[in-house]
Amino acid sequence: MATHTVAPSSSFHPHLYTNITFNHAPSRLDCIFDIIYIIPREAFVDINQLNDLKISKHVVVLNETDLEAPVEVAVRGGNVVAIRYEADDYLMLLGQQISIDLPLHMRYQKPDSMWTHQTVTIPTPKVGWTCLIDPPQKSSSSIPPLPTIDFHLERDSRTTFDEIESTAVGNMTVSVPVGRTDDIYTVQTGTFVTVTLGSLWIAYSLYRAVVKRKRTEAKGKRRKSE
């Protein structure tokens, strides 16, 4: 059985922790063990960060690749992240408990008039064995494609997915602070007034400095260093 939890529950950088005991042997050695995360559009993973963490030999990240967009601009939706273990690697770890730490990053959510936080639910990951329906040729070393799961993936009729039990520990939710639309008038006025006053103050000091220098030059005063 696999268990999953999200922590901290309120942050822009939560982590999705997965604990699995590798005790489900595959039906065939050409199958691949998949832990598939469906990340909603309110969050994203950084594939470069995952590659640096070296969680597994095969990490697949699909869909939205913009790391900076706020949620309303993330048009491609969330991510599908698959951490894949080949059967040989799985069998070497048979009986061991594996912990996976998937770092998430929350996008800035749309400002709201009522709430100070928005709650984002992370679906429980799916865990299981992906096998090709037609066994591959002996010489072929290709890894089976990702199985058909939800609407994020293209339907692939070449594979089967033998799912194992996967449960969430606690709420798989992340609370993200959001800006208050009620603040907009105050922020707009305050920012413009501050910038205007600051600009005028600096402009005045520039003007005084120039006038003072012109007066000095007009007097014909020369420095010793001249």
Add this chain to the structure above:
Amino acid sequence: MALSDVSFRTLWLAAAALRIILLVYGEWQDRHFVVKYTDIDYLVFTDAARHITQGESPYNRATYRYTPLLAMLLTPNIYLFQAFGKCIFVGADLLVGWLLHRILTLRGMPSKRALLYTSLWLLNPMVANISTRGNCESILGCLVLGTMYLLLIRHFYAACACFGLAVHLKIYPVIYAAPFLVLLDEKYGLPVNWPNMLWTYERLRIQVLRLYLDEDEKADDVLAEDDNDRLDNLVDKSSRVLSRALRHGLMFLSPTRVSFAVVSAAVFFALGGLMYSMYEDQFLECTYFYHVTRKDHRHNFSVWFYHIYLTFGSNEDNILGLLTFFPQLVLVMASGFAFGKDIFFACFIQTFLFVTFNKVCTSQYFMWYLCLLPLVLPSTKISFRWLGLCLIVCWVVTQAAWLYFAYHLEFEGENTFFSLWLAGLAFFGSNCWIVVELINNHRFENVFGASGRIRWCWGNGEPKQQPSDASSANNGHMVPPSSL
């Protein structure tokens, strides 16, 4: 060891040792800790360099928004060792220190006293930390200071090339065009032999100016004789104002200034053209357009960030873009033209204003003006006790307040947006105060004297050094053309 026993070589070696220690420590921390020493930007540079070694575009790396030249420079990260780029940045860091010391002594400061100001950069732990973490800002500092130094020692074309390269690397140094052009005044002599084309331009310019000058005298005579018709007066006055503006404009466009603009632009466009031929629109979009149109809705030091977040995507968003640009542009240009002949102060104030008023402001932007601070302090009347201390404390405290609320927002998930905005306003206010005090307390020092030589405004040079040694920086000094 007393200051008198320390030479620049010793200081420089100490700075190099500090950076080597930090480099080695950084590699160790990256290997043994979850929290890495290396900046995320360095990983972006390395990934982009890796794409280049694989024959791909560096822009295949998400968030790589720099010139491909930088990724090319860092390809030894892949071929040799990953910390190669950090060594380059550290080298640039140390070169900035050398340039600072050279410039200070060129302006008459004794070497021992110059060490004090240079150590503000070389022994500054924040500066050493930034370059050893893999941030490339020291390369920009090197190019900007290099341009100023080359202008000082009258290596004109090298200065133009340096400036063109700096603007290619990051667009912000283009703001220094204003003070550089002001500095290149004809009365300080010609820094270089003009080619024939420029002599032709000069003859044409003089001819046109004489025509304008003659018209001004005639216009004045007309007004003196007959000023009954108010509308005619208004038209005449307007045309006189326009005439004078055109005259001043043409006077400003001396051959030296024109050649600086043309040569720098040629270097910039040549490099840009080369990169465009390799990477096409992606190069333009990522290296330039992104930075010009960038509106970061995520929290940063900018006074505008919360407003941008609350209005992101709305119609107001576009108007905001124009309004935020206006005070920044006006103040940066005005300070450049006002203080151009005191080039270091001009560039420092310009950079400080640019960063303060920008729509996005992160810690690495502070490096852009920190490298110029040692060249401004010798001319300030602000004493450390107590005004200087108050300014520093204000800058640090407002920044610390901002960081406190930002930490709670980002890592604790608390809604501190409004407090963060207030802290941003306070930080903006403290920056405005710093700029005003620096301007009000600055002893304006022309870089060049009436004779065209570098003025010794910060001392009388080394005790053994003869005043004529300062003129060694003026090789190639030529007699200016007769005034108009």
